[in-house]
Amino acid sequence: MPGPDRETDLTERIESFLSDLKRGGSGTGPLRGSAETARETTALLRRITAQARWSSAGDLMEIIRKEGRRMIAAQPSETTVGNMIRRVLKIVREEYARSRGSSEETDQQESLHKLLTSGGLSEENFRQHFTALKANVIEAINELLTELEGTTDNIAMQALEHIHSNEVIMTIGRSRTAEAFLKDAARKRKFHVIVAECAPFCQGHEMATSLSKAGIETTVIADAAIFAVMSRVNKVIIGTQTVLANGGLRAVNGTHTLALAAKHHSTPLIVCAPMFKLSPQILSKVNVHCPVFDYVPPELITLFISNIGGHAPSYIYRLMSELYHPEDHEL
Amino acid sequence: MADSGVTDGLCDTDDIERSKTEGKELTKEEKQRLRKEKKHQKKIKEKKDDAASHEDEKKKKKKKEEKPVGAASQPPTQPSQKAPAPAPVPVPASETPALADKPAKSKADLKAERRARQESERASKQGKKGDVGQPVPTSKPKAPPSELQPVVKRLPEHVQVDNPDVLKKLAKKLERQQIPLRSDYGYKVSLFSHLHQYSRKAPLTQQLGIPSTVIHPAIVRLGLQYSQGIVAGSNARSVALLHAFKQVIRDYTTPPNEELSRDLVNKLKPYISFLNQCRPLSASMGNAIKYIKKEISNIPSQCKEEEAKSKLLSCIECYINEKIILAAKAIAKYSIEKISDGDVILVYGCSSLVNHILCEAFEKKRKFRVIVVDSRPRLEGREALRRLVQRGISCTYVLISAVSYILPEVSKVFLGAHALLANGYVMSRVGTSQIALVAKAFNVPVLVCCETYKFCERVQTDSFVSNELDDPDELIVTRKGKTQLEHWQEVPSLGLLNLVYDVTPPDFVDLVITDLGMIPCTSVPVVLRVKNVDQ
Numbered sequence: 124m125p126g127p128d129r130e131t132d133l134t135e136r137i138e139s140f141l142s143d144l145k146r147g148g149s150g151t152g153p154l155r156g157s158a159e160t161a162r163e164t165t166a167l168l169r170r171i172t173a174q175a176r177w178s179s180a181g182d183l184m185e186i187i188r189k190e191g192r193r194m195i196a197a198q199p200s201e202t203t204v205g206n207m208i209r210r211v212l213k214i215v216r217e218e219y220a221r222s223r224g225s226s227e228e229t230d231q232q233e234s235l236h237k238l239l240t241s242g243g244l245s246e247e248n249f250r251q252h253f254t255a256l257k258a259n260v261i262e263a264i265n266e267l268l269t270e271l272e273g274t275t276d277n278i279a280m281q282a283l284e285h286i287h288s289n290e291v292i293m294t295i296g297r298s299r300t301a302e303a304f305l306k307d308a309a310r311k312r313k314f315h316v317i318v319a320e321c322a323p324f325c326q327g328h329e330m331a332t333s334l335s336k337a338g339i340e341t342t343v344i345a346d347a348a349i350f351a352v353m354s355r356v357n358k359v360i361i362g363t364q365t366v367l368a369n370g371g372l373r374a375v376n377g378t379h380t381l382a383l384a385a386k387h388h389s390t391p392l393i394v395c396a397p398m399f400k401l402s403p404q405i406l407s408k409v410n411v412h413c414p415v416f417d418y419v420p421p422e423l424i425t426l427f428i429s430n431i432g433g434h435a436p437s438y439i440y441r442l443m444s445e446l447y448h449p450e451d452h453e454l
Numbered sequence: 455m456a457d458s459g460v461t462d463g464l465c466d467t468d469d470i471e472r473s474k475t476e477g478k479e480l481t482k483e484e485k486q487r488l489r490k491e492k493k494h495q496k497k498i499k500e501k502k503d504d505a506a507s508h509e510d511e512k513k514k515k516k517k518k519e520e521k522p523v524g525a526a527s528q529p530p531t532q533p534s535q536k537a538p539a540p541a542p543v544p545v546p547a548s549e550t551p552a553l554a555d556k557p558a559k560s561k562a563d564l565k566a567e568r569r570a571r572q573e574s575e576r577a578s579k580q581g582k583k584g585d586v587g588q589p590v591p592t593s594k595p596k597a598p599p600s601e602l603q604p605v606v607k608r609l610p611e612h613v614q615v616d617n618p619d620v621l622k623k624l625a626k627k628l629e630r631q632q633i634p635l636r637s638d639y640g641y642k643v644s645l646f647s648h649l650h651q652y653s654r655k656a657p658l659t660q661q662l663g664i665p666s667t668v669i670h671p672a673i674v675r676l677g678l679q680y681s682q683g684i685v686a687g688s689n690a691r692s693v694a695l696l697h698a699f700k701q702v703i704r705d706y707t708t709p710p711n712e713e714l715s716r717d718l719v720n721k722l723k724p725y726i727s728f729l730n731q732c733r734p735l736s737a738s739m740g741n742a743i744k745y746i747k748k749e750i751s752n753i754p755s756q757c758k759e760e761e762a763k764s765k766l767l768s769c770i771e772c773y774i775n776e777k778i779i780l781a782a783k784a785i786a787k788y789s790i791e792k793i794s795d796g797d798v799i800l801v802y803g804c805s806s807l808v809n810h811i812l813c814e815a816f817e818k819k820r821k822f823r824v825i826v827v828d829s830r831p832r833l834e835g836r837e838a839l840r841r842l843v844q845r846g847i848s849c850t851y852v853l854i855s856a857v858s859y860i861l862p863e864v865s866k867v868f869l870g871a872h873a874l875l876a877n878g879y880v881m882s883r884v885g886t887s888q889i890a891l892v893a894k895a896f897n898v899p900v901l902v903c904c905e906t907y908k909f910c911e912r913v914q915t916d917s918f919v920s921n922e923l924d925d926p927d928e929l930i931v932t933r934k935g936k937t938q939l940e941h942w943q944e945v946p947s948l949g950l951l952n953l954v955y956d957v958t959p960p961d962f963v964d965l966v967i968t969d970l971g972m973i974p975c976t977s978v979p980v981v982l983r984v985k986n987v988d989q
Contacts, residue, residue, distance in 0.1 A: 317951075322830045322853050325931050328938035335948035342643050342949040343929055343939065346855045347829035347885025351917040351956035355645060377855030380888055383895050417858060 133174045137190060140167055144198040156299050157203040157364070161399045162271050164194065164207040169264045172211075172257065180219040180256060181249035184212055191454050200415070202365045202373075202402045209403065209451040214263040216448055222253040270430070274397035275303045277430035282308035285393065285428070290357045293349075293385075295319040296375045297326035298362020300395040304428070305360065306337045315340045317356065319349050321377055346377050353384040359392045365402045366394070368443050370421030370436030382423035391425040398429050403443055403452040486711075499573070502566075612734050613920050616648045628731070631724035632668045636731045640926045643949045650734070651923040654682060672701040673725045677732035686834075688872050688908060689778055689806045692738040695729070696770050699746060703766050707759070714762050715753045722747070734922055737873035737881070737910040745773055777907040781969035782807055785903055786814040788967050789868070792901065797822040797865045800893075802854075803883045804834040804841075805870025807903050812868075813845050823847070825864060829854040829885045831928040831952060854885050861896045869958075871904040876982060877913040878960035878975040880904075884917070884953045890962035899964045902975070906968050909982050917956040926950035 140163060171190060177183045191208035198204065278300055286292065286308040294301055294316065305316060316339050320327035327343060335341040344352060359381060365373040372378065372394060385392045421436035434442065614620040615638070628635050639653035676698045679685040685694045699722070706721065708714045726743060729735065735743070749769045753762045789811045793799070799822055801808050812824060824847055828835025835851065842849050852860055867889060873881045880886070880902050890900050914920055929950045930939045942948050960975035970981060 320830070320929065322855060325830075325933050325938075328931070328933075331948060332938050332942075332945070335945045338947060340947045340949075342951050343942075344951045344953070345830050345884070345929060346853070347883075347888060348951065348953045348956065350888040350891055351884055351953055352645075352951075354916050355918070376859070379858035380855065380892055383858070383891055384888065387891060 130174070130176070133170060136167065136170060137193075140164075141194060141197045144194060144201065144204065157201070157400060158271065158275065158299065158397070160201055161203045161207050162268065164204050165211070165264060165268050165271060168207065168211045169261060169268070172260050172264065179250050179252050180215055183260070184215055184249060187212060187215070188454055195454065200364075202404070203399055205454065206399055206402055206447075208454065209447045210267060210399070211264060212451045213446065213448045214267065215260055216249075218256060218259040218263060219249055219251075219253070222256055222259070223251065271399060274399065274430040275300055278395050278397060278428055279303040279307035281428055281433065283311060285360075285426075285433075286312055286314060286358070288312045288314060290314040291317065291355055293317045293319065293353070293356040293359045293381070294330065294361055295327065295349075295377055295381050296321035296361075297330040298395070300397065301360055301362040302330060302333060304395050305334060305339065309334075309337055309339045313340075315342070317342045317344055317352060319344055319346055319377065319381065321375060322346055326375075346380075349377075349381055350384045350387075353388050353390065356385075356388070356390055359385045359390055361392070361394055363394055363396050363400065364416060365404075366396050366400050366427065366439060368401075368403050368440055370424065370427075370439040372419040372424065373416050374419055376415060376417055379417040379419050379423075382419045386423050392423060393426045393428060394424055395428045398431060398442065398446065401439065401443055401446060403447050612650060612730070613648055615650050628727060631727055633724060633728045633731060640943065641946075641949050642923070643951050645918060646921070646923055646951070648919075649921060649923050652681070652925065653927065654925040655927075669725060669728055670698075670702045670705065672698045673728060677729050680729065680733040687804065687806055688736045688738040689905075691736055692742050692907075693774060693778060695739050696742055696746075696774055700767055700770050703763055703770075706763065713755050714757075714759060715751050715755065718750050719747055722750075737912075738908045741907050741910070742773065746770065777905060781905040781907070782810050784969040785905065785967050786811045788972055789901070789903060790815045790818055790820065792866070792965075792967075793820050793822055795821040798825065798863055799823070800825045800827060800857075800861070800864045800867045800889070800898075801838060802827045802835070802867075802869055802886055802889050803829070803832075804838040805903070807905070808868050808870045809838055809841050811903060812842060812847060816845055816847050823849065825850045825852065825860055827852055827854055827857055827885075827889060830931070831924075832883075834883070854888065857889060858892050858896075861892055861898060864893070864896075864898050867893045867898055867900045869900065869902050869963075871902050871908060872955060873908050873910040873912075874902075874904050874966065874975075874978045875914055875957070876909075876911050876979045877915070878978055879914060880958040880960070880963060880966075880975065881910075881914070881955055882958065884956045887917075887956045887958040887962065890958045894962050900962060901965045901967060902958075902963050903967045906970055906981060906985065909978055909985070911982060914957055915959075917953065921956075922954040924952040924954050926952050928952055 143163075144160075168187060168190075171186060172183065175183075175186050177186060187208060191205070194204045194208070282304045286305075290312075292305065292314060294305070295318070308314070316331075316334055318327045318331040318334070318341060320331075320343055322345075331341045331343045361374065361378060361381070363372045363374040363378070367373060374394075382392055421439075424436045427434045427436060427439065429442075611620055611624050625635050636650075636652055636656075638651050639656065640651060642649075642651050676685070676694055679694065680691065685691055702722070702725070703718070706714075706718060708717060722743075726735070729739075746766075746769075749766060753765065757765070785807060793815045797820075799812070801812070801824060815822065824842055826835045826839045826842070826849055828839075828851065830853075839849055839851055850860070869880075869882060869886055869889065871880050871882045871886075875881055882902075893900050912920070926942075927950075929952055930937060930942070939948075939950065942950055963975045966973050966975055966978070968981070973981065
């Protein structure tokens with residue numbers, strides 16, 4: 124019987140994914156970078172949808188939630204896992220609603236306040252069975268996967284709109300998104316990049332070698348010199364680990380100092396973050412007592428560049444409501 | 455007084471002749487002959503425009519080449535000049551009271567005045583080439599410094615590296631003094647092409663065998679200690695310099711037919727050039743050298759050699775004692791008032807003064823804990839941590855990238871300074887301005903501790919125009935078995951920048967604690983002016 128084999132195969136895969144997550148924290152393990160993690164998570168969720176036993180949308184959501192909680196527990200600092208789970212849950216809800224024929228547009232969140240305080244019951248219990256639901260969900264997840272694959276390119280495509288010639292741009296640590304962004308602009312424009320090395324892991328060194336190999340004039344500076352050279356910098360372009368619901372950032376150590384220095388010199392701070400980094404967690408629930416990451420408040424950020432375009436930090440909560448359902452904020 | 459006048463005149467001719475005979479080593483006799491000729495010529499010229507040139511000298515007090523003027527003509531005009539000078543009056547106005555005293559000035563006199571001024575300016579421009587040292591002040595009574603002296607400042611060589619003429623001149627001067635020229639290392643970031651960048655691995659002493667007749671071995675050792683970073687920190691460097699100079703003075707013997715006051719100053723010049731090549735002089739060292747030169751040239755010529763030497767040694771001892779040791783005690787006393795029980799104090803890097811303050815406060819049984827912030831590549835905070843923990847103070851250690859994470863816990867920030875500039879900016883180890891910025895953002899008071907001998911007359915608004923570039927290879931590090939930047943020299947578009955200093959704007963600093971008391975950052979020029987008057 125194919126069922127038990129599929130199940131054991133599925134559980135095996137889930138276990139191996141969990142152990143990968145446990146081993147690697149934020150790009151150091153076999154799952155390099157959050158884009159990879161997001162892709163792996165989504166692929167795994169698709170597999171769960173395809174192979175697990177469920178009869179109604181409610182069952183599927185329960186299974187996803189259960190596995191999701193385990194995944195998040197394996198690596199709490201990797202927020203993309205949770206984000207992808209919430210995306211898939213929203214997909215399931217939408218497909219269910221479409222199958223039922225009702226529209227979900229009435230549920231749009233109007234404000235950040237409603238976003239935070241909504242916890243109201245929905246009368247749906249997702250118990251109806253639809254035969255086409257599985258196929259629809261899998262198709263939607265495939266769309267999500269294609270979106271994920273194109274994020275870095277989409278962001279990099281916008282580079283020429285934001286970087287002009289002979290600029291001096293500062294960045295910190297290593298962000299694959301920011302790297303792709305700068306390399307894309309370097310194809311057509313000549314500019315200078317200053318990389319802060321971001322001790323103690325000194326990932327800035329890797330970023331600098333990679334940028335200089337692409338022909339960009341790069342300088343590596345120590346973290347202590349960020350304020351000293353900031354007066355000659357035209358723009359600060361960084362990546363981030365997570366974007367929070369209020370428009371703030373959870374980014375690598377030293378980013379807050381960089382943001383303060385940029386604010387002091389009135390230098391625009393641009394964050395290149397794909398949409399899958401948006402996390403509905405709000406500050407009080409975010410663990411800021413981890414010195415590997417800094418919290419950067421939204422007042423210090425000028426612009427977010429994501430795969431769907433540029434936004435101001437005050438707009439982030441709106442995007443949140445488009446991507447996730449309020450009930451899924453707490454998994 | 456006449457003696458010091460003679461000394462000054464001889465100093466002038468010395469310099470003038472040096473600039474004229476670049477690259478040629480003159481024998482002592484030739485030098486003396488040239489000197490005597492120049493002196494004679496000058497004396498004739500002086501007798502001609504004695505009275506008229508007097509007013510010009512008053513204005514050009516800061517320049518090195520002050521002409522010796524007959525003392526008799528000075529006293530009557532001085533009181534009149536002293537009166538307007540303290541009040542900030544524009545120069546023409548100060549001239550008018552003086553002129554009013556001599557109502558019988560005719561057009562011919564004014565013309566002579568103008569001619570004398572031009573000639574003295576020309577002579578002073580010729581004689582300006584050469585030294586790093588500041589003008590030797592004479593012992594004649596000075597009018598209080600008027601703030602509006604036309605200050606013709608000569609740009610120091612070490613910020614003109616991108617100017618090939620300046621480099622050539624430096625090379626010639628060093629050749630004359632028989633000191634090797636240190637060559638720059640590595641690709642320099644274009645923003646800093648006007649500064650030197652040396653490699654630690656190629657100290658100056660490797661390039662040439664330096665005979666001890668040219669440079670005293672104590673100085674060679676000192677230079678090596680500077681360039682390798684064994685002696686670091688502005689107080690330590692100044693004290694080491696003064697001790698080395700004491701050794702030089704002890705071993706010094708006046709050659710026949712020479713005066714100690716003149717010859718010793720000349721002997722010190724190549725030493726200073728050598729030390730400058732090993733590592734650019736700090737502001738505190740510059741002030742110490744100014745003081746020593748002044749003391750040496752103030753030695754009367756009839757003083758016996760032994761007496762003179764012991765006098766100089768005691769002067770240096772006194773300087774170290776007053777300006778550094780006692781100043782530290784005074785600053786500690788003021789600072790301890792600012793430390794209360796239960797404080798969490800943040801310090802950055804290793805400042806000898808701040809460490810002293812914290813140890814004193816701990817002795818006085820204040821209860822506080824310290825957070826030491828450190829930064830790559832120097833990692834000086836580890837030394838501070840070691841010293842504080844040895845005394846029993848409880849410490850935390852973080853890197854500078856975590857400063858915005860721990861700052862909410864901090865109640866005060868104590869920073870040391872390398873120099874305090876005349877526009878109120880604080881020049882200190884790179885990263886200090888960052889700490890001050892973040893502290894300001896979190897509303898934590900920032901206190902800078904600095905002795906007055908580190909006050910400097912320079913002004914600077916950013917960290918680019920004058921700085922020090924350290925060895926770029928120090929940024930290279932191995933993480934997880936990979937050294938990313940190992941071959942950075944081979945990649946043409948990659949540069950490493952290892953800055954040593956940065957400037958903190960005065961609005962980030964809440965208080966400066968000096969041995970004269972607690973002052974705001976903007977009062978530094980006032981202190982400088984008071985110091986100049988005292989001297």
